[in-house]
Amino acid sequence: MSAVTASQAAGPAEPLGPGASAAALAAAVALPPRAERAARAEEAADRLRTAAVEAVAVTWVDNAGISRVKAVPVSALVHAAEWGVGTAPCFDVFLADDASTTSPFIGGPTGDLRLYPDLDRLVPLAAQPGWAWAPGDRHTQAGGPHPGCQRLFARRMEAAAAARGLSLRAGIEVEWVVALAGPPHEPPQYPTHGPAYGMHRLTDLSDYLRDVLRALGEQGLSVLQIHPEYAPGQFEVSVAPEGPVGAADTSVLVRHTIRAVSAKYGLRTSFAPLVEPDVVGNGGHLHLSLWRDGHNLGHGGSGPHGLTAEAEGFLAGVLRALPELLVLGCSSPAGYLRLVPSHWAGAYQCWGLENREAALRLVTGSTGERAAAANAEVKCFDASANPYLAVGAVVAAGLAGLEQRLALPPEFTGDPAEAEPGTVPRLPQGPAEAIAAYEGSAVLREALGEPLHQAVLAVRRAEAEQYAAVGPEELVAATRWRY
Known part of the structure; x- marks a missing residue:
């Protein structure tokens, strides 16, 4: 079939x-001129100070799916935009539990990269007063794009x-399980026990869900719907579609926001594929149109x-x-x-x-x-x-x-x-x-490209070997609070 x-x-x-689109591909990943980056960062820093923001979290996502971060005070944002923030390439071969492996092109203690905040996506974080967020692009010390x-x-x-005259609109559904706060080794204890998709759950956590919506809206995101899902303590939120990179950025921002709102309520969140064995898990369904x-x-x-x-x-x-x-x-x-x-x-x-x-x-x-x-x-x-x-x-x-x-x-x-x-x-x-x-x-x-292809392969092989001998319960327990 x-x-x-x-x-x-x-x-x-x-x-x-490459062919006819080589120039377009190169332009898509090139840094703007340094003076332009500095001028834009000056304007952004002024806006952030007016909004009482004191620091900017600049994130990237590694090949294990974990968001990593470097943060700078607003006073250092211009320098970060001009020269980047130092990050080690070894993060490309980190595993979800913070162990690491190596690959033919990336791995080991040697080398450095520069992490540049994307000022187009810079936004104050509604659920983390005093903080802003921006996704980062990683480049080499010489200014070229990092192949990983x-x-x-x-x-x-x-x-x-785009080189073919095509554009895409995409959106990633975010599903999560919310649980009472507890030690990392503990299985989830749920703040609501309402039925799947039930109004019971929304009523139990209406203040919490309202604040999730409020925070997302204050950050400029257009929420299409939010609702209880099938598994215990599970919810889903969908936002308006955008370009592929924008949709990925938004997926990261939505998850960080949900986690921050949850913390204010004494709750913790899991976006892991499974939170309990033999229970419906969290998807990350990708919608797209051409x-x-x-x-x-x-x-x-x-x-x-x-x-x-x-x-x-x-x-x-x-x-x-x-x-x-x-x-x-x-x-x-x-x-x-x-x-x-x-x-x-x-x-x-x-x-x-x-x-x-x-x-x-x-x-x-x-x-x-x-x-x-x-x-x-x-x-x-x-x-x-x-x-x-x-x-x-x-x-x-x-x-x-x-x-x-x-x-x-x-x-x-x-x-x-x-x-x-x-x-x-x-x-x-x-x-x-x-x-x-x-x-x-x-x-x-x-x-x-070979460096990124091989780094992904190394991480997948290492994690497959890491969990090859464990049963479902141990595997779920080891990963439920990592995502």
Whole structure:
């Protein structure tokens, strides 16, 4: 069911690699002139002082999916914008438990990088008075892009789409479990025991959820919905779509904000794939749509459910690559415990219209809003992923499918777990299968570049080995409070 085929209907193909888009790719990851950075930082620092902000947290996300941070006082923001903040490249081979490994290009005690705050995303933190936040890009001491920088990778992939006249709108759903504060080794004790999706839960924690909404709104984020989810103590928030890099930035900011609001209420949060064994876990579903000249290519075409040939080729490329994409979208070994059939986790490599059991779910939207709302959802991802790697890799896989004029296989309706055995392939059921698929993917290797590709591979192998001999309960306990 998951096989994709070449089609002659997708129109002219364009190269994915350097070629004509080399200049655009280089420009996407280049630092602006130092004087320009300094002038903008001066203006930003003045605004922050007016808002009583005293320090800026500059974050990046490592290959294990953990947000790391360097902070500077507002008085040092101009210098940070001009010269960056020192960070060690070894963070690219850190594991989720803060152990480390090494890779052929990155690892060990030698070397340094410069972390530059992205002033376009600089924002005072509503739930952390006196603090602001900005995502960071990592460059070499000489000023060139660090080949292991995950955010710059996502920028390159967004630029690769733009070089073809394409843009993407993306959003990452954030699911989390809230629990009473306690020691790290303790399992969760929940502040509400209301039913799944129940008003009971919202009533129990209405002040808390209101303050989550308030903080997100004060930070300029447009919340689409917030609601209780299925598992005990679980909630979900969705925000408005934006470009791929912006969506990844927002995903990081939303999680930091939820954690900060929770702390004020004496609560702790987990975005881990599983918080308890044998319970529905936290997803990090990625929604995206493909656009050209202001037109949503997921609507108005002659393909399945109105897909244009370009959108179909793009989605076929994503569907084909799902086994290897799990290495980037389902980072933790615990994530494979979440990919359980018949749990709406997207455990099967198939697609379908509004099919919540398919790993790739097509969403057309309601009649009358489809031109704006049509999108696809990658359901097999979770929040242990580095969001920049996840969105960038999906764009790379989609562009490869578009270039190769792939067509989607027949869609699957219903639960693929009930299909004839062998009819619908399961996605990898453990890290080893996904790693093997990742190693064999020429598309991801080319898109990521060898240093980043190998660093990711080293981290995945190390964590797979780290937890190879432990059972589900120990694996979940070891990861539940790391994300």
